[in-house]
Amino acid sequence: MKYITHTAHLQFFGLTAGIVAWILIMATAGLNEWRLWHVADESVITSGVAWVGIWRACFYSHVLPKLENCQSISISDAFVPIEIPVAQVLIMLAVICGLVGNISAAVSMRMAYFSVEDRRNLRPMFVVAGTLYMMAGTFCLVPVVLNMNSVLNNNIINFPPEFHLPEAPVKQQLGSAIAVGMVASILSLISGVLFLSYRHIWQALSSEAPKDTRDPLHGPWTEATLGQASDHGRDNPAFHSEEVAS
Secondary structure, three states: OOOOHHHOHHHHHHHHHHHHHHHHHHHHHHOOOOEEEEOOOOOOOOOOEEEEOOOEEEEEOOOOOOOEEEEEOOOOOOOOOOHHHHHHHHHHHHHHHHHHHHHHHHHHHHHHHHOOOOOOOHHHHHHHHHHHHHHHHHHHHHHHHHHHHHHHOOOOOOOOHHHOOOOOOOEEEEOHHHHHHHHHHHHHHHHHHHHHOOOHHHHHHHOOOOOOOOOOOOOHHHHHHHHHHHHHOOOOHHHHHHHHHO
């Protein structure tokens, strides 16, 4: 059995990057600052800036009783643009794929580093981990790009009156969630590429083909051959009779 620990150092880095990416994906899902919504009327939004995320819209006000006023955004709300419900679904899929990908990557790295006897499942574990990392990165990248495009185009949102937000802001800016999500997507995609591009394991496993451990002297062909050889090696009885007679 060949040891392949020294060939999996980049994949260990991929596992570390995948864990960091998963944490950042969860942070992206929880942050409100997807869009910075600048408003002209500061009578209610006294700070002049509101934070529009994929789950809620928040702003600070000295007029309303709460220090931070937030209104939830549901996937079934009719006023939200398509990129927000898409982001709600995809970002949760990214969290799930990232979690399962980290578990698969940790199991595959344990199998590679500790060189267990049965390594037949090592190849599919590397493939599963890499595929899940790629899916998590893609699921996180798509909503980030969609919302970033909406911000750059200054698209409007028809908020209901209870949100106290105008449908068209003075201007929009990219929030911190966009930057965090972009970094998370890149790290997750890098992890997926590292796990899927690992080729040492294929070479190591192919060189460990099962060998025939049977005794070469015990087999039907060998026994038949040895039997014929023993027949050829017997003494001629006629020769012995002539030798006695002389």
